[in-house]
Amino acid sequence: MELALIRTLMDKEFYDNNRGIRTPDKLFTKDVRKIKSTLDYAMKNYEKDLTAAELEALFFTRETLTTANKEFYKELFVKIRREQPMSAEIAKEVMSKLFQKVVGEEVVNIGFDYVNGEDHTLEPLRKLINDYQDDFMPNLKVEWGDITIDTLLQANNVQAKWKFNIPSLQRKVEGVSDGHLVIVGARPNTGKTSFHASLVASDGGFAHQGAKCIVLCNEESYDRVGARYLSAASNMSMEEVKGNYALAATRYKPVYDNIKIKDSTGKDMNWVEAVVKGYKPDVLVLDMGDKFASKGSGDSHVYLKDAAIHARNIAKEYGCAVIWMSQLSADAEGKIYVDQSMMEGSKTGKAAEADLMVLISKNPQQVEGAEEQDPERHLNIAKNKLTGGWHGRITCKLDGARARYGA
Numbered sequence: 001m002e003l004a005l006i007r008t009l010m011d012k013e014f015y016d017n018n019r020g021i022r023t024p025d026k027l028f029t030k031d032v033r034k035i036k037s038t039l040d041y042a043m044k045n046y047e048k049d050l051t052a053a054e055l056e057a058l059f060f061t062r063e064t065l066t067t068a069n070k071e072f073y074k075e076l077f078v079k080i081r082r083e084q085p086m087s088a089e090i091a092k093e094v095m096s097k098l099f100q101k102v103v104g105e106e107v108v109n110i111g112f113d114y115v116n117g118e119d120h121t122l123e124p125l126r127k128l129i130n131d132y133q134d135d136f137m138p139n140l141k142v143e144w145g146d147i148t149i150d151t152l153l154q155a156n157n158v159q160a161k162w163k164f165n166i167p168s169l170q171r172k173v174e175g176v177s178d179g180h181l182v183i184v185g186a187r188p189n190t191g192k193t194s195f196h197a198s199l200v201a202s203d204g205g206f207a208h209q210g211a212k213c214i215v216l217c218n219e220e221s222y223d224r225v226g227a228r229y230l231s232a233a234s235n236m237s238m239e240e241v242k243g244n245y246a247l248a249a250t251r252y253k254p255v256y257d258n259i260k261i262k263d264s265t266g267k268d269m270n271w272v273e274a275v276v277k278g279y280k281p282d283v284l285v286l287d288m289g290d291k292f293a294s295k296g297s298g299d300s301h302v303y304l305k306d307a308a309i310h311a312r313n314i315a316k317e318y319g320c321a322v323i324w325m326s327q328l329s330a331d332a333e334g335k336i337y338v339d340q341s342m343m344e345g346s347k348t349g350k351a352a353e354a355d356l357m358v359l360i361s362k363n364p365q366q367v368e369g370a371e372e373q374d375p376e377r378h379l380n381i382a383k384n385k386l387t388g389g390w391h392g393r394i395t396c397k398l399d400g401a402r403a404r405y406g407a
Contacts, residue, residue, distance in 0.1 A: 002028050003076075005094065006035060007085040010050040014088055015043050018095060026102045027095070031076065038062055052081045103128070160387070162211050162283060162321060165204035167407045169379055172390045173356065176321040178282075180386070181312045181353055183289070185326045185343055186360035187333055191377060192325050193220065193228050194403040195360060196285045199323070200259065201232040202404045207255035211282035215261045216272060218291045222263040225287065228403040229259060237401040268294045269310040276318045286311065289324030290345060305349025312353045326350065334364040337393065340382045357383035375399065 005027070009015050028036055038059040042050055056077040065073065086094065106128055113119040160175030176182055186192045200206045200213050207213050217225045227238055234241060234251040241248040260279070264271070269292050276284060286292055293307035308324070315322040332342040338359045340351040351357060359380040379394040397406050 001094070002032050003080050003083045004086050005091065006032065006039065006080060007052070007083045008088075008091040009036075009039060009043075010052070010055060011085065012043065012047065012049045014091065015039075018092055027098045031072070034063060035059060035073075035076070035080075052077060055080075156387075162206045162209055163204070164199065165202060165206075165208075166198070166379075166396055166405045168394045168396050169358075172392070172394060173381065173384060173386060173388070176283075176323075176356070176386070178319040178321065179316045180321045180355045181308070181315050182321065182323045182356045182358065183308075183326055183343075183350055183354040184323060184358045184360065185328045185338075187328050190360050190362055191398045191400065191405075192360065193225060193287060194232070194398060194400060195358075195405060196287060196323055196325065197225070197228040197232040197403040198405040200283065200285065201229045201255050202235070205232070205255070206283050207233075207258040211258060212280070213259050213283040213285065214275065214279060214281040215259070215285040215287065216264040216267070216275065216292075217261065217287045218263070218265045218267065219288045222261045226261050229261065231401070232403040235402055235404065264292070268292055269307050269314075270294075273310070273314050273318075276314055276320065280318065281320050283321050283323065284314070285323045285325070287325040288327065289350075290326050300345035301349045304346035305352070308346075308350040308353040324350070324354075328359060332359075332361065336361050336363060336378050338380050338382075351383060354383055355385045357381070377405065 035055070039050065039055060041062065042055065042058055059073065059077075060070070063073075085091075107125070110119070110122075110124045110128065113124070114122065161177040163175040164170040164173065184192060184195060186195075196215070198205065200211075200215070201208075215225060215229075230241060230248065230252055231237060233255050234248040236244070236248055236251070260281075262275075272284075272286065272292055289307070289311065290304055293303045295303050311322050311324055314320070327344040328338060328342045329344040332338040335342075338361045340348070340357060340359070342359070343350060359382050361378045361380060363374055363376055363378075365374065375397045377396055377398045379396060381391050381394065384391055398404070399406065
């Protein structure tokens with residue numbers, strides 16, 4: 001096997017990519033180490049693959065040998081010529097396993113010497129780590145990003161792939177694209193579900209634009225969320241749908257095939273990723289995003305941040321836009337102007353991962369129940385890393401019965 005490794009290391013690209021010069025001598029027997037030394041010399045001084053004949057010629061030029069040793073090495077080079085190089089994948093695995101074995105044996109020997117009192121310090125272990133520290137790191141070939149002027153101008157002049165269909169919002173923030181994470185926050189009964197139903201299903205929404213949309217809901221049942229989508233798509237309340245089924249069906253048909261809704265109670269972000277990997281949506285809505293977090297830590301800031309990082313990675317890796325619905329804390333109750341410090345459970349963790357934060361508020365009311373009659377909603381753009389970077393407050397109207405936001 002060691003001769004097959006020598007043949008494989010004679011390939012210049014493989015040698016350079018796998019740090020052939022750092023291959024520990026102990027991977028080879030004493031006699032083959034001399035050949036490896038000549039191979040290292042050649043790879044350092046010549047930018048080419050080596051043939052067995054070239055390696056042999058260099059070896060006998062560099063080494064001073066007795067007649068008996070010359071005959072021994074001639075026979076060894078005959079064997080090298082007969083060896084077939086390993087495939088790159090197999091050779092890398094073999095070298096890695098042999099390296100682990102060699103270093104592991106040295107660590108064990110150092111440990112025995114220390115336990116038995118033959119060494120009174122761990123200096124030999126420090127030296128071992130220093131000798132091989134480069135080899136503990138993977139050898140990566142990095143393809144650097146293209147930062148030419150033309151490429152950067154083109155990349156930063158891309159229009160939003162999926163346009164917002166709320167006119168007052170689109171004038172300030174055009175829309176979203178693959179890889180974007182949008183966090184939408186609001187107090188209960190403010191219109192969060194109607195907001196994403198309107199963005200996806202109402203006239204000019206993502207589904208009308210051709211986006212394949214998946215809605216994973218773990219707060220309300222899928223049929224209740226689905227009813228909002230039907231109302232948004234048809235511009236009809238559920239009572240109106242019952243009264244004119246044919247009209248509702250006609251209006252619903254253009255978006256029906258582009259919308260999938262699933263009750264996802266009790267699921268986590270790993271399950272979400274599996275769904276995205278399998279169904280490849282253009283737009284993913286998580287309602288509520290917070291409830292997909294795995295509570296591995298008692299600190300909500302930590303596990304919500306981890307879940308938001310996971311959501312952002314999903315958006316980037318699978319090329320979709322993710323809309324994460326979230327609650328605002330009681331600090332936002334009765335306020336028109338709300339900000340990210342009012343996010344429930346994680347004031348900064350989730351926000352740090354978002355490309356866009358839309359926080360929905362409504363007018364405070366003096367009379368109990370009056371807010372149900374007030375359609376005005378305020379979209380506070382608390383964070384915006386998208387084109388333009390505009391921040392501020394947008395006022396729009398919510399038609400709650402038809403799950404539609406408009407100017």
